Amino acid sequence: MDVTPGNPPADRTRHGHSHVLGVDSGGSGVRIALTPVRGEGPALTWSSPDPAVMGERGIDAQSLLDRVLPAAARLLREAGAELCEAVCVGASGMATLGDDLRAVLPDALRDALGARRLALASDAVTAYAGALGQRPGAVVAVGTGLVALGTDLTPEGGWRRADGWGHLLGDCGSGAWIGRAGLEAAMRAYDGREGASPALLARLEALLGPAPELPGKLYPRADRPALLASFAPEVGRCAGTDPVASRILREAARHIAGAAAAVCPRPDRESRPAHPTHPRRPTYPTLPPGRTRLVALTGGLLRMGEPLLTPLHRELQLQLPHAHLIAAAGDPLSGASLVAAALATDKLRLPTEAGLLRIIC
Amino acid sequence: MDVTPGNPPADRTRHGHSHVLGVDSGGSGVRIALTPVRGEGPALTWSSPDPAVMGERGIDAQSLLDRVLPAAARLLREAGAELCEAVCVGASGMATLGDDLRAVLPDALRDALGARRLALASDAVTAYAGALGQRPGAVVAVGTGLVALGTDLTPEGGWRRADGWGHLLGDCGSGAWIGRAGLEAAMRAYDGREGASPALLARLEALLGPAPELPGKLYPRADRPALLASFAPEVGRCAGTDPVASRILREAARHIAGAAAAVCPRPDRESRPAHPTHPRRPTYPTLPPGRTRLVALTGGLLRMGEPLLTPLHRELQLQLPHAHLIAAAGDPLSGASLVAAALATDKLRLPTEAGLLRIIC
Numbered sequence: 001m002d003v004t005p006g007n008p009p010a011d012r013t014r015h016g017h018s019h020v021l022g023v024d025s026g027g028s029g030v031r032i033a034l035t036p037v038r039g040e041g042p043a044l045t046w047s048s049p050d051p052a053v054m055g056e057r058g059i060d061a062q063s064l065l066d067r068v069l070p071a072a073a074r075l076l077r078e079a080g081a082e083l084c085e086a087v088c089v090g091a092s093g094m095a096t097l098g099d100d101l102r103a104v105l106p107d108a109l110r111d112a113l114g115a116r117r118l119a120l121a122s123d124a125v126t127a128y129a130g131a132l133g134q135r136p137g138a139v140v141a142v143g144t145g146l147v148a149l150g151t152d153l154t155p156e157g158g159w160r161r162a163d164g165w166g167h168l169l170g171d172c173g174s175g176a177w178i179g180r181a182g183l184e185a186a187m188r189a190y191d192g193r194e195g196a197s198p199a200l201l202a203r204l205e206a207l208l209g210p211a212p213e214l215p216g217k218l219y220p221r222a223d224r225p226a227l228l229a230s231f232a233p234e235v236g237r238c239a240g241t242d243p244v245a246s247r248i249l250r251e252a253a254r255h256i257a258g259a260a261a262a263v264c265p266r267p268d269r270e271s272r273p274a275h276p277t278h279p280r281r282p283t284y285p286t287l288p289p290g291r292t293r294l295v296a297l298t299g300g301l302l303r304m305g306e307p308l309l310t311p312l313h314r315e316l317q318l319q320l321p322h323a324h325l326i327a328a329a330g331d332p333l334s335g336a337s338l339v340a341a342a343l344a345t346d347k348l349r350l351p352t353e354a355g356l357l358r359i360i361c
Numbered sequence: 362m363d364v365t366p367g368n369p370p371a372d373r374t375r376h377g378h379s380h381v382l383g384v385d386s387g388g389s390g391v392r393i394a395l396t397p398v399r400g401e402g403p404a405l406t407w408s409s410p411d412p413a414v415m416g417e418r419g420i421d422a423q424s425l426l427d428r429v430l431p432a433a434a435r436l437l438r439e440a441g442a443e444l445c446e447a448v449c450v451g452a453s454g455m456a457t458l459g460d461d462l463r464a465v466l467p468d469a470l471r472d473a474l475g476a477r478r479l480a481l482a483s484d485a486v487t488a489y490a491g492a493l494g495q496r497p498g499a500v501v502a503v504g505t506g507l508v509a510l511g512t513d514l515t516p517e518g519g520w521r522r523a524d525g526w527g528h529l530l531g532d533c534g535s536g537a538w539i540g541r542a543g544l545e546a547a548m549r550a551y552d553g554r555e556g557a558s559p560a561l562l563a564r565l566e567a568l569l570g571p572a573p574e575l576p577g578k579l580y581p582r583a584d585r586p587a588l589l590a591s592f593a594p595e596v597g598r599c600a601g602t603d604p605v606a607s608r609i610l611r612e613a614a615r616h617i618a619g620a621a622a623a624v625c626p627r628p629d630r631e632s633r634p635a636h637p638t639h640p641r642r643p644t645y646p647t648l649p650p651g652r653t654r655l656v657a658l659t660g661g662l663l664r665m666g667e668p669l670l671t672p673l674h675r676e677l678q679l680q681l682p683h684a685h686l687i688a689a690a691g692d693p694l695s696g697a698s699l700v701a702a703a704l705a706t707d708k709l710r711l712p713t714e715a716g717l718l719r720i721i722c
Contacts, residue, residue, distance in 0.1 A: 096577035191523040216457035
């Protein structure tokens with residue numbers, strides 16, 4: 001859509017005539033929300049349980065557009081609007097799998113939705129924005145995977161990031177991590193090895209069939225982390241009576257709090273990074289001592305409730321005595337909408353950084 | 362090849378006219394050995410670094426035959442022999458991925474090599490036979506993966522098996538397990554989380570490139586366990602000076618000894634399985650108290666040497682004070698040949714059990 005002279009996008013924005021689009025693309029599907037740019041009126045949303053298609057260049061932009069554009073057009077009609085002033089696409093794997101999105105989306109979104117501005121964000125950033133908005137602090141997003149992100153919003157500052165390395169290299173304390181540990185304890189019971197949980201073995205066999213057949217079911221699947229994470233609630237259910245399940249959740253809590261602590265250093269320790277000799281490790285600017293930090297947790301794993309939250313709150317008090325834990329304001333989709341709205345009104349204060357938050361136009 | 366009247370296979374075997382074929386198919390390739398049935402003369406061997414092809418029915422029998430049969434024919438010509446009296450195919454994943462082998466191999470091997478007898482074995486069984494022959498005891502095979510197997514060779518007894526569940530459900534203490542733990546400790550150093558090893562981070566980046574790019578390299582690969590295991594030697598190299606690497610190897614040693622202990626119970630504890638209430642857990646017959654057990658270790662991980670072997674011998678003494686550790690006599694290929702020779706001479710005493718050792722004909 002061409003912009004006609006005398007009615008530039010910035011004017012329309014100021015007069016509240018247009019909307020912004022937030023997109024959340026993750027392992028459990030794609031969701032979009034259309035929001036009035038000045039926040040008047042409710043968001044209109046659409047969702048699909050099918051995750052984005054992966055092609056040779058990572059997330060396949062055309063397949064995402066084929067689903068998002070018709071849905072966005074419907075929401076625009078429903079809202080009585082014509083265009084999206086700005087779009088923010090938040091996606092898991094954006095840093096490593098976002099090449100095609102970066103190449104294809106700007107022109108496509110401008111042509112189809114009139115989008116003047118576009119931000120591409122890691123789902124960690126949209127989780128942060130959803131939970132804390134544009135306030136400084138730290139957010140741990142913990143679902144199938146786990147990533148922690150923090151920022152001071154100082155002019156020279158950037159993002160601090162910890163974990164988010166996937167189920168083989170990290171994501172310690174995540175749903176996949178807890179589920180995997182639970183299944184290992186179940187297989188140990190089958191074998192008669194130490195560290196065994198007969199209770200988890202019983203749950204494994206009730207849910208997934210005979211224990212010796214599990215490898216044949218798990219390894220051929222492409223969504224192994226999701227299958228592992230699907231067992232995490234069973235660990236939660238057994239934790240009240242099973243010491244192995246309870247230990248797994250205590251360790252998960254330690255890892256989750258540890259990720260938060262890594263991106264939310266104690267004010268008096270900021271100038272002493274843990275491994276100052278390593279040249280590649282990013283260094284961060286310092287904050288005035290004594291300042292309290294906001295910390296929020298977000299993500300589906302928190303639905304496990306008390307068996308995880310009790311040890312987690314204890315670990316957060318231990319590892320982040322300087323932090324103030326607050327409830328997340330919203331989810332990653334609301335975070336994507338918030339970033340798009342901030343972009344449309346030139347009020348984006350979150351750090352931009354390749355791989356985490358990139359302003360394309 | 363048809364068997365001509367008056368020269369039945371059993372006669373030829375007794376007169377030492379024929380040979381047996383051992384086949385070892387694993388993640389690191391396919392190897393075969395042709396051995397005189399009565400052990401006179403050296404084994405002739407052939408190997409290929411390409412692993413067996415996986416099809417919809419698991420290990421693809423025809424693709425294995427396409428490579429093994431011409432090589433076997435060449436070895437037979439070289440030996441001046443005409444046929445293989447018996448064949449033993451040992452393969453990783455035999456239990457879950459062996460359907461096509463069981464369906465196709467008997468006729469194909471009889472037609473092409475004159476094979477009268479055929480055994481299909483898990484690579485755990487060929488590792489056992491290679492290490493201990495047909496003596497009772499326990500063997501832990503530890504390379505990229507880990508599996509422990511034990512037997513008393515009593516008439517009513519079978520195999521005891523522990524672990525071998527793959528890199529997500531177990532294989533605790535294996536090369537993939539050690540490498541994965543080392544890479545996690547490296548990523549922790551990159552993030553500034555606890556449990557970090559700056560030394561392993563330096564090795565990661567020297568070998569595999571920048572740490573943040575590792576997930577993009579690891580997850581798309583089909584041979585993730587092999588890539589993880591390729592980092593295990595670095596953990597061994599760092600263990601002398603790095604406390605995190607040293608701790609990883611101590612834990613690996615505990616797991617390896619634990620798997621051995623699970624298949625080699627103390628004579629005085631045999632009648633008390635760890636989890637007697639679980640209905641699916643196999644129960645094993647008892648041995649006379651006081652009997653010493655033979656235990657052998659085999660597999661590529663042992664090449665790591667002292668950094669692993671020192672804590673491993675300590676753990677074996679702790680967890681298996683009743684066991685006598687002996688050096689493995691041979692490798693899984695020699696084990697496959699041993700099973701084939703025992704089959705040809707009707708002297709097979711190892712337990713037959715679906716998924717571990719199956720006599721097809």
